[in-house]
Amino acid sequence: MKSVLVIDDDPDVRLLLGVVLERLGVTVLMASNGREGLQVYEDRQLDLVLLDAVLPEVNGFRVLETMRQRNPDVPIVMLTSRGEESDIIRGLELGATEYLTKPFSPAEIRVRCARWLGDGGSA
Amino acid sequence: MDDETRRLESLRALQLLDTPPEAAFDRIVRLLAMSLDVPIAFLSLIDEERQWFKARVGLELEETARKDSFCRYTIQEPEALIVEDACADARFVDNPLVLGSPQIRFYAGVPFHAPDGAPVGSLCAVDVAPRRLSPDELRLMQDLRDLAEMELVRRQWRDVVDGFRESEQRWRILSDGNRDAVIIHQDGVIVDVNPQMAKWLGYPDAEVLGRLVAHFVTPASRRAVEAASHAHTRFQYEATFVNAHGEAVPAELLSYPITWRNAPARLAVIRDLTVQRQLQRHLEAARDQAVETARIKAELLANLSHEIRTPLAAVAGMAEILGETLLGDTQRFYVDSISRATTQLLAILNNALDLSKAEHGRMELDLAVDSAVAISESVIDLMAPPALQKGLDLQLAIDPDVPRQVRVDAVRIRQVLANLVGNAIKFTPSGHVRLTLRMASDSLLWTVIDTGIGIDQIQQERIFQPYVQADASTGRHYGGTGLGLALCRELVTLMGGELRVESAVGQGSCFSASIPTEIVDPVAWAASESQFVGVPIVVVGAGDYWRSILSLLQAWRMEVSWWDEVTPIGMDEDRLWLVDEEWVRHVVTGAGFRVVVAAGPTFVPPAGTSHLIKPLTPAKLAERLQQAMQRPVVGTSGDATASRWSMPVLLVDDSDDTRILAERRLASLVEPVWIARSGAETLALYRERGPSVAVVFLDVQMPGMDGFATLREIRRWERERQVWPPVPILALTAHAGEEAYRRSRAAGFTGHLVKPVSQLEMRVTLHWYGRFRQRPVPDDSIRDLVSDYVDRRGAECRMLVNACQAGDWDAVEAIAHRVRGSAAGYGFPLLSELAEEVETRVQRRDLTEGLLHVWQDYVQYMALMGGGTAHEVRLGD
Structure with missing residues (x-):
């Protein structure tokens, strides 16, 4: 089974993404701050990361940068309320696979995630 | 003063000179003449010029010259002057009284003294033949002289006693004629009273005299009375007496120390305070009455003001609407007058209302x-x-x-x-x-x-x-x-x-x-305007006021020069120029210069200059300078001239005037606008078209079924018919303020609007509340999560309000930011949009109470919807 890591400090968002992604038949791992997210990234083999930009401890861009240095192959999707052009450019330059802005539609997220996880994602 | 002068003074003090004969002295002189068997005896008084006979026997004369008298020698003698034969005495041989009538040969005189001891005259015995005076005879003379002197002392005492009687009489007259009761007491024992005292208390004198003052007062007053009895000075105090009928009589006492029959005593003037007290009670009652009347008046005023405000608001609103139509100059003048008058009236009304509120501590x-x-x-x-x-x-x-x-x-x-x-x-x-x-x-x-x-x-x-x-x-x-x-x-x-x-x-x-x-x-x-830092500017203006503008520009850290000389000024292109209208004629303007002229609205600025309309405010100044610097102005929200939204709304108001005004406003923004004039009409209309209504504007105060009752009926019908989502119902009320808002929400209203609702307010209201009911069907997979999500928003909403009240903008921003990210995902895109608006505004420090209310209202409405698990009815069909 494939694994997806959600890093977001808002429990409502984690809850929502958890339910949406479980429908894809994947294991969903959760982290509520940047440091915790990086730890999970170290310990586990992951297939997709959904990453918020504004995070306690270590902010999202910094998390992205660190993850990219360790393993450039895992798709990392920024999912954040920060929608300014400069933020989007910064995220993509640091190696984000995609940059999505909140608020988001659960159905849309599900469809997109299925695509990033490849055809084998759906159970 | 010499002895003679003192002697003469004592003499005059006796007040005997030139007075008629008196039996007391005549008797003594007669006794003397008889005892010594002499033809002449007299009592003489010696003044400056003469000897005057107070009493005499055997003598025709009333007086003689002093120099001719024997007695002038006598008064100098300690004991007596005795001349046995005047013809043999050198002092008297040629005396006219010796030579002529009464032909004195023998003279015996003893000095007669005033009570103070001064020799004022003498008592004398005279014979026309020489003779001797035996020691017994001399003693007799002296005894008689003493009797005469005692008569003087007796008279003096008589005067004292008479004076005393007189003064007692005087006090009697004074105290008897006094309206106040007067008592004299010694050591607290009543020794005398005036008749008023008896009349006042109703006790006969006999019952009062000899009794203690303290006996006639209430126990509570005894201490004061006793203290006053022993005072040594004038003393004023109040005490309550008890009269013969056992009634308490309030009184004020003015007590003086006096001497009464040679002993210290006190005289107390007692003034009855009964009438005064009654008057005081009347006054207090009158004051209470006045206060109560004022309170009732204030209440009446408050109620009346509310009553007046509603129709007045209608007049104001109608005038405003009328002003927006095509009018001739005359009509426009009339409309403007109506607007001005109503604005003034409203202001006066509000002032009166607020004053009465503030005065009664109800603000x-x-x-x-x-x-x-x-x-x-x-x-x-x-x-x-x-x-x-x-x-x-x-x-x-x-x-x-x-x-x-x-x-x-x-x-x-x-x-x-x-x-x-x-x-x-x-x-x-x-x-x-x-x-x-x-x-x-x-x-x-x-x-x-x-x-x-x-x-x-x-x-x-x-x-x-x-x-x-x-x-x-x-x-x-x-x-x-x-x-x-x-x-x-x-x-x-x-x-x-x-x-x-x-x-x-x-x-x-x-x-x-x-x-x-x-x-x-x-x-x-002023530190917040960072875009001006280092920008060079020349200010052309004079006086205190322009100096304050100058210090503002300096606070913005602009590079400021000041020009207040009356000389033509050449412009330059490098700097911004801010010129007061008074000085415009001194500046040479032209294309390419960046000149801002501060002037009244009727001023026509020279070509190429920018017009900053007075009165200047920092915001306007910043905006104009920014424009002059050719930078885009940020933060101006686009003025919507939007076409009307297609959104059925239901307006309920029983008063034609306010309803027509609100209808007019609504109609310019949305269509269709359905109208109801009573609770019953509302229900009928809602039952017919309910599911398609986006918002209900419901007047709270209606005769018959009022707004609250109508609200309950609508909700009951929605539950019975499983109409979902419920329609947002906004209270239309005359009451402003946070408390009124809370009351409306507690009653179950979705929101609260204060009449009259301005055009802008109406637009904002429709923008948000108009979409409350547009509920897209949430993603099936998360349906179970929604009700918990909605529950959590309640507590979060309270945190948001608290953070706003505390001015903790970081917390407000954090909450808004978070909610923006999640709400749409749970099927509440409106909440995400609202959160975004709050986030933006809090960053600009421009968050309004109204927007915060929308948030609170929507969160409450979400709870009312039951988190999306209820039955669904699609809108619009």
């Missing part, structure tokens, strides 16, 4: 974080038209160090300042009116200075009293009710501050309101 402060600068600016904007109309220069000068955010009641402060500035404009025929703001320790200090008619010293004390204008004729000349300043003082006092006035007749007035405040963000407000 609550609504403290919130706000900008003192923005408050001042809004007052200037408000008062600009009347100032312009009178041709007055309205100025605003704000100290650059005023903190950015403070906690104040903006509405009340604005009310005070608008009143003060409005007053200044009213009483200033020409010149300027200036509003200034600075910090004075922990208080915001606003001053309103004018160059008006001024107020004299006496009137300065009165102007803060309600219904008083400096002078009745002033009222006639300038209009107004005199409520404004009284209200200002009440409001400022309520805010813990102080309102003062300084003024000189003919020179103008200065009102200053200092209002203590909590500083939320201490950063100087």
Whole structure:
């Protein structure tokens, strides 16, 4: 089974993404701050990361940068309320696979995630 | 004084000279003549010139010259003068009384003394033949002389006694004739009273005399009476007496120390206070009555004002709508007059209402974080038209160090300042009116200075009293009710501050309101305009006011030069130029120069210059300078000239006037607008078209089924018919304020609108509440999560409100940011949009109470929807 890591400090968002992604038949791992997210990234083999930009401890861009240095192959999707052009450019330059802005539609997220996880994602 | 003078004085004090004969002395002289068997005896008194006979026997003369008298020698003798034969004595041989009648040969005299011991005369025995005087005879003479002297002493005592009788009589007359009761007591024992005392207490004298004063007073008064009995000075106190009928009689006593029959005593004048007390009670009752009447009047006024406000708001609204239609000049003049009059009336009404509220302690402060600068600016904007109309220069000068955010009641402060500035404009025929703001320790200090008619010293004390204008004729000349300043003082006092006035007749007035405040963000407000740092600017203007503008520009860290010389000035392209209209003719303008001219609205600026319309406010100044710097102005929200939304709304109001006004407003924004005039009509209409109605505007006060009842019926019908989502129902009320808002929500209303609703308010309301019911079907997979999500929003909403009240903008932003990210995902895109609006506004420090209400209302509405698990009815079909 494939694994997806959600890093977001808002429990409502984690809850929502958890339910949406479980429908894809994947294991969903959760982290509520940047440091915790990086730890999970170290310990586990992951297939997709959904990453918020504004995070306690270590902010999202910094998390992205660190993850990219360790393993450039895992798709990392920024999912954040920060929608300014400069933020989007910064995220993509640091190696984000995609940059999505909140608020988001659960159905849309599900469809997109299925695509990033490849055809084998759906159970 | 020599002996003779003293002797003469004693003599006169006897008051015997030249008085008729008196038996007491005649008897003594007669006795002497008989005892010595002499033909002549007399009692003589010696004054400066003569000897005068008080009593005499055998003598025709009443007096003789002193120099001829024997007695003038006698009074010098200690014992007696005895001349046995005058013809043998050298002193008397040629004396006319010896030579002629009565032909004295023998003389014996003993000195006669006044009671003080002075020899004033002598008692004498005379014979026409020589003889001797035996020692027994001399003693007899001396005894008789002593008797005469005793008569003098007796007389003196008689005078004393008579004087005493007289004075007693006098006191008697005084005390008997007195309306007050008088008693004399010694050691607290009554020794005498006047008749009034008996009349007053109803006891006969016999029962009073010899009794203790304390016996006639209540036990509570005894101590005071006893203390007064032993005092040594004049003493005033109150005591309650008990009369013969056992009734308590309040009295005031004035007690004097006196001497009564040679012993210390006290005389007390007792004044009955019964009437005075009754009067006092009447007065107190009258005062209570007056207070109660005032309270009832205030209540009546409050109710009446509410009643008047509704139709007045309709008039104002209609005039506004009428003004928007195509009108001829005459009609427009009429409409403008109606608008002005209604605005004035509303202001007076509100003043009266607020004053009565404040005076009766029923006004609550609504403290919130706000900008003192923005408050001042809004007052200037408000008062600009009347100032312009009178041709007055309205100025605003704000100290650059005023903190950015403070906690104040903006509405009340604005009310005070608008009143003060409005007053200044009213009483200033020409010149300027200036509003200034600075910090004075922990208080915001606003001053309103004018160059008006001024107020004299006496009137300065009165102007803060309600219904008083400096002078009745002033009222006639300038209009107004005199409520404004009284209200200002009440409001400022309520805010813990102080309102003062300084003024000189003919020179103008200065009102200053200092209002203590909590500083939320201490950063100087002027520091926030960072886009001007280092920008060179030349200010061309003069006077205090322009100096304040100069210090503002300096606070913005602009590179400022000041020009106030009357010489033509050459422009340059490198700098910004800010020029006062008075100085425009001195500057050479032309294309390429960046010139901002500060001038009144009717001023036609020279070509190529930019017109900054007075009165200047920092916001307008910043905007104009920014434009002149050719940078885009940020933060202006697009003025929507949007076409009408297609959104059925239901308007319920029983009063035609206010309904037509609201209908007119609604109709310009949405269609269709359905109308109901009563609760019953509303229900019928809603049952028919309910599911498609986007918003119900429901008047709370209706005869019969009122707004609350109608609301309950609508909800009941929705539940029965499983109509979901429920329709948002907004309360239309005359009551403003946070408390009224909470009441409406507690009653189950979705929101709360205060009549009359302005066009802008209506637009904002429809923008948000109009979409409450548009509920897209949530993603099936998360349906189970929604109700928990909605539950959590309640607590979060309270946190948001608290953070706003505390001015914790970081927390507000964090909540808004988070909710923006999640709400749409759970099927509440409107909440995400609302959160975004809040987030943006809080960043601009521009969050309004209204928007916060929308949030609270929507969160409550989400709960009402039951988190999306209820049955669904699609909208629009």
